[in-house]
Amino acid sequence: MSKTCKQGEWVEVHYVVLTPEERSPDVPEDTKKVPLECWVKGWALSSGTVGEPIEIRTPANRVVKGTLTRVNPGYTHSFGPSVPELLPVGQELRAMLKEDE
Amino acid sequence: MSRDLSYNAVMARRGEIMKKALGLEYDEFIQSDIAFDYEGMMEKAGYSLEEVREIQKQSGVGNTPLLELTNITKLVRKTSKKGYGAKILLKDEAANPSGSFKDRRASVSVYHAKKLGYPGVLAATSGNYGAAVASQANMADLGCIVVQEVFDSRRVGQPEIIEKSRKCEAYGAEVIQLTVGPELFYVSLLLLEETGYFNASLYSPFAISGVETLGYELVEQTRARYGKDPAYVVVTHAGGGNVTGTARGVRKAGANSKIIGASVDLTGLHMASDDDFNKKSFTTGHTGFGVPFATWPDRTDVPKNAARPLRYLDRYVLVTQGEVFYVTEALAQVEGLERGPAGNTSLAAAIALARELPEDEIVVVQETEYTGAGKHPQAQLDFARRNGVEVMRGEPKQNVPGKVIAIPEEFSQLTFTEVDLDRMKTSYIRNAVTRNNVARVTQEELEFLAEDTNSTPEFVSSVLQNLGVQV
Numbered sequence: 001m002s003k004t005c006k007q008g009e010w011v012e013v014h015y016v017v018l019t020p021e022e023r024s025p026d027v028p029e030d031t032k033k034v035p036l037e038c039w040v041k042g043w044a045l046s047s048g049t050v051g052e053p054i055e056i057r058t059p060a061n062r063v064v065k066g067t068l069t070r071v072n073p074g075y076t077h078s079f080g081p082s083v084p085e086l087l088p089v090g091q092e093l094r095a096m097l098k099e100d101e
Numbered sequence: 102m103s104r105d106l107s108y109n110a111v112m113a114r115r116g117e118i119m120k121k122a123l124g125l126e127y128d129e130f131i132q133s134d135i136a137f138d139y140e141g142m143m144e145k146a147g148y149s150l151e152e153v154r155e156i157q158k159q160s161g162v163g164n165t166p167l168l169e170l171t172n173i174t175k176l177v178r179k180t181s182k183k184g185y186g187a188k189i190l191l192k193d194e195a196a197n198p199s200g201s202f203k204d205r206r207a208s209v210s211v212y213h214a215k216k217l218g219y220p221g222v223l224a225a226t227s228g229n230y231g232a233a234v235a236s237q238a239n240m241a242d243l244g245c246i247v248v249q250e251v252f253d254s255r256r257v258g259q260p261e262i263i264e265k266s267r268k269c270e271a272y273g274a275e276v277i278q279l280t281v282g283p284e285l286f287y288v289s290l291l292l293l294e295e296t297g298y299f300n301a302s303l304y305s306p307f308a309i310s311g312v313e314t315l316g317y318e319l320v321e322q323t324r325a326r327y328g329k330d331p332a333y334v335v336v337t338h339a340g341g342g343n344v345t346g347t348a349r350g351v352r353k354a355g356a357n358s359k360i361i362g363a364s365v366d367l368t369g370l371h372m373a374s375d376d377d378f379n380k381k382s383f384t385t386g387h388t389g390f391g392v393p394f395a396t397w398p399d400r401t402d403v404p405k406n407a408a409r410p411l412r413y414l415d416r417y418v419l420v421t422q423g424e425v426f427y428v429t430e431a432l433a434q435v436e437g438l439e440r441g442p443a444g445n446t447s448l449a450a451a452i453a454l455a456r457e458l459p460e461d462e463i464v465v466v467q468e469t470e471y472t473g474a475g476k477h478p479q480a481q482l483d484f485a486r487r488n489g490v491e492v493m494r495g496e497p498k499q500n501v502p503g504k505v506i507a508i509p510e511e512f513s514q515l516t517f518t519e520v521d522l523d524r525m526k527t528s529y530i531r532n533a534v535t536r537n538n539v540a541r542v543t544q545e546e547l548e549f550l551a552e553d554t555n556s557t558p559e560f561v562s563s564v565l566q567n568l569g570v571q572v
Binding site: 017027028033036037040041058059062075077080092093097099 | 107108179244245251252256263274276282287296298374376427433474483493508
């Protein structure tokens with residue numbers, strides 16, 4: 001992935017919304033130790049480098065300032081590998097349907 | 102004009118922000134701290150069933166097929182006592198434009214926002230509702246922002262939620278991806294203030310009236326094809342809107358079907374915990390929403406929640422994560438329907454519930470949802486394993502939320518755990534009293550509590566007495 005972006009490129013930025021001290025008193029202990037963070041995507045308003053501050057224009061036409069994290073960000077989630085515990089279920093149920101037929 | 106954007110300052114003006122973002126005056130329905138005119142609010146602020154049907158016709162929502170699950174019904178009968186095993190029907194809500202019943206909720210909210218002249222809509226949700234609002238907003242040519250809770254502090258996210266972010270972005274919505282925490286509400290308030298967008302809350306009267314058509318249609322379709330009403334309508338229960346809207350629609354169609362809520366049991370996992378966040382293998386349809394939202398509905402982003410499940414639930418049952426994954430696989434393998442997984446929570450429960458009824462009865466499972474990368478048993482079980490959860494074949498009782506997922510070894514093992522609704526009703530009454538800090542309730546409030554818990558004034562009185570609250 002490119003480490004730099006040109007003005008007008010689709011990018012992702014990150015910023016801290018609330019530091020641990022600023023968080024709601026209602027959050028559990030483990031959550032209270034970490035900040036509330038945010039990632040949002042939009043079009044770069046200038047050229048930039050990953051890890052450096054930048055401003056973007058979001059799809060809802062807002063200007064957001066943050067640290068550049070990704071250029072042309074995509075998705076890598078998948079259907080995952082086969083799960084041995086699930087694989088036999090179809091055959092088992094079909095065999096059951098065929099009993100006494 | 103510069104506003105104070107700190108957490109405390111924004112939360113302090115939440116009432117003002119919400120009012121502007123909903124265009125709805127709740128004050129006229131509020132009778133006291135405890136009581137409000139629920140039916141009055143639904144009638145005046147929501148839309149009639151006929152209006153909703155028209156709105157949804159215009160936006161391609163609803164009129165989804167009702168499918169008979171022939172092979173699953175056969176399997177149910179093979180594992181029931183002789184003469185038992187009701188026919189199971191499935192309302193294929195995945196056929197809605199964005200792939201879930203949430204389009205019904207979104208369609209009315211977006212219609213209302215457009216009518217009132219808002220420039221866009223905002224939804225705070227990590228579920229299918231985000232995509233539904235984004236899709237409907239595009240049809241209405243409105244802007245859209247979706248605020249989601251996606252990652253833990255390591256920036257690891259459930260594949261199911263990542264997919265939901267992707268789908269919103271595919272529709273061109275702005276997606277705000279946050280780490281774990283209830284301050285998602287604070288971020289939403291900030292954005293509503295900044296953009297002047299409509300709050301497409303899941304819990305407004307608009308959203309709930311949008312679901313009524315689902316209940317109405319399923320009764321109409323069952324009657325037309327089988328000449329009778331469903332004995333049971335099984336509803337996946339999370340925030341309460343699915344149960345409330347569906348039940349209202351079923352009643353409006355004149356059916357007395359039992360309304361049975363079903364959730365995945367995630368007891369013991371804290372919803373706002375950074376550590377527990379990725380130990381869940383279901384991100385909705387579970388007890389982490391189902392129990393708190395039923396026992397205290399007014400915890401949401403609106404002054405009075407239109408989703409009030411205790412009014413409508415005849416029973417509430419729990420199933421395990423392993424059972425829902427098993428049933429998701431069964432639905433694909435013997436019925437040829439790749440759907441869910443989370444939407445199949447009610448199907449898992451319906452299989453065991455159908456065994457209680459004679460063969461000539463009907464059980465309707467009222468939703469499916471689309472399947473995609475990440476939103477799939479393989480992706481979620483793989484993720485569970487990588488987060489230290491053991492995946493095995495075993496009996497449902499071997500499931501331990503966050504530790505063990507047991508995929509049933511046999512179809513006959515599918516079961517459910519019945520939740521004591523009286524305990525939930527008691528808990529609701531306790532919340533109503535303690536959260537409003539009242540030492541005595543009026544006769545009017547007592548009647549409201551009875552109505553809101555679908556119980557009797559005697560039941561409410563005895564609970565209040567135990568709490569030391571005077572009437």
